[in-house]
Amino acid sequence: MTLQLDAPQSPQSPQSPQSPPSVSATGRKPVSGRRVLLRRLTALVTVAGLLAWAADRAVPSGGELVNRGGLALLDDLAATALRPSLDPGFLGVVLEATATTLALALLGTAGALVIGLVGGLVLSDVAWSGALPWPVRAGRLVLRGALVAVRSVHELVWALFFVSVLGLDPLVAVLALALPFGAQSAQVFGETFDSAPDAPLRALRAAGAKRCSALAYALLPGTAPLLLSYSFYRFECALRSAVVLGVAGVGGLGFELTVSLQSRNWGEVWTLVAVLLALAGVVELWSNRVRSDVAVVTCADWSVGQERSRDGGRSPRGLSRSTRWSLALAVPAIGAAWWWAGLSPVGLASARTQDLAGRLLSDLWPPALPEGGLRVLTGAALDTVAMAVLAMTVAVVITLLVGPWAGRPRADRRGPAAWGRWAVWWPARLLLLVLRSIPPTVWAVVALLGLFPGVLPGALALGLYTGGILGRLVAEAWETMDLAPRESLRNAGVPRAISAVVSMGPPSANHLVTYTLYRFEICVRDTAIVGVVGAAGLGRLLSERLAAFDFPVVTGILLVSLLISFATEVLGRRLRRALRA
Secondary structure, eight states: OOOOSSOOOOOOOOOOTTSOOOOOTTSSOOOOHHHHHHHHHHHHHHHHHHHHHHHHHHSOTTOOOBOHHHHHHHHHHHHTTTOOOOOHHHHHHHHHHHHHHHHHHHHHHHHHHHHHHHHHHHHOTTTTOSOOOHHHHHHHHHHHHHHHHHHHSOHHHHHHHHHHHHOSOHHHHHHHHHHHHHHHHHHHHHHHHHHSOOHHHHHHHHTTOOHHHHIIIIIHHHHHHHHHHHHHHHHHHHHHHHHHGGGGTOOSHHHHHHHHHHTTOHHHHHHHHHHHHHHHHHHHHHHHHHHHHHTOOOHHHHHTTOOOOSSTTSOOOOOOHHHHHHHHTHHHHHHHHHHHHTOOGGGGGSHHHHHHHHHHHHHHOSOOOOTTTHHHHHHHHHHHHHHHHHHHHHHHHHHHHHHHHHSOOOTTOOSHHHHHHHHHHHHHHHHHHHHHHSOHHHHHHHHHHHBOSSHHHHHHHHHHHHHHHHHHHHHHHHHTOOOHHHHHHHHTTOOHHHHHHHHHHHHHHHHHHHHHHHHHHHHHHHHHHHHHTTOSSHHHHHHHHHHTTOHHHHHHHHHHHHHHHHHHHHHHHHHHHHHHO
16 A cells, blocks of 8 residues: 555646635645745654754763773674574573563453454444444543543553562563553554444444444444554564563563673673564564455555555465464463463452552652652653654654665566666565564663663664664555656656656655654653663663652653553644644
8 A cells, every 4th residue: 555645636726716715535725835845844844843952862962982991891692693502401591581472462361452442343333333422422531531531551561560569570571561552552443433334334234233232233344454464563572572571570682681791791692682573573473474365454554554455466365374374362371371371360360469559549649750850850751752752863864874775676567677776675675574572671781881871782782773663664565656647757758766756755755754763752661661771861760769669759750651642643643643644
């Protein structure tokens, strides 16, 4: 699917000077070219000013940035890249950690999908067609606000909270993944239900069918391919997050990687990184195949709430054997993951858990300011925004340098040029996979070896990680662009370079801007991750207060973080909507 960011305006009939201004198909008055140019210049000046402010905050005058003592450690890390640890005992530990990571990701995804399905049905306007009684309207409003609050808190922060109540129990990782991912899934599922044709549902309801029966027979079957597609995409995300949760001590590859980094056992670090890359690559290839079969929807489509047509520009295919086996083995795999992780929800109902949870909730309220008052909290919030701005700058640079080569070559190309294109495509894809598969906490630890703590190492770590994700999203969008306008210009005699720039430049730029705005919202939320390992911002302040059990201040920090995330999300959606218009 090509995102319709440059859809042409519907033709307007000529109007006399006395006629009112014409209205475009989007319901807006036409905008003059001068106003469009003024808006773009204003946007460029604003972005440039924001970048200058963020750079000034990250690089204080007179401050030393490079940690010369840590450069030797970076040299040792690079020198052992070709000498990973192959000790049989350690490889056994790695194998167990890999199984644990897969089990936690699978169980977290299953919990998130249950929450998402129930929440999506409650939030869907199609599912609740007709006049709603006020208790239902009030309940939906409360649920919508609760889901926004839940998904605004990073899963690592949820894990740290649950550890204080449940201890180092595998249930911590499952709940930390299920809650925020379930809140996000509920939003996506609700929008998917609302975009489906509602005529069959209304017909069943008019014939006297109960609401649950009508939903089961009319709404769910039609949306099942898209729901399945999103489920496998969500599993990809859960796998990366399960590795991040290792910082909280819940086990898996992330925990082993953190221990090896802290002990400076570089051979073990490289072994774990290699296993992590192999696991991420296999899961992504498998997920891409399944998603392509069931709904032909890419990660780029899901990221900004776009749906691809059933054929996606290709001939529809039936479910492959691998997809059918994946669906058939889903439930047994969840059972095996439950057994391997040793999951036991009985602890949730124990008197000790209820007592600790009650104490935690009472300690969290009312909120309080940290030592230093509003000045310290405001400074941490500004550091968070500056870190996110610089991280997205790094990610955009990576995308511009690698993204054009990471798009899958067209199948209709032949000859030496096609072979050369494939030869470049593989390294570009591999680089993006490496960047997004290594957790941002690990990137932050490596950055802190060469740089002193502050905004800059956190921005660099998040930028590398986000660059791998943004590059993939943009490359997927560029892969599906329509080449007909470019070929038309070439057939008309326009040189190849000019025809490519004129026909593909504007939509490519819109793809990049759209996904950059989307990832910026996520990046603001992800600053909590690098803060836990020593970078600046609200994340660092939060980890310090959590370690000191200063829960009233933790609540104050979370409220400020929620406010920043909410403002960023609202602004990003408005800007993306304006681009689509």
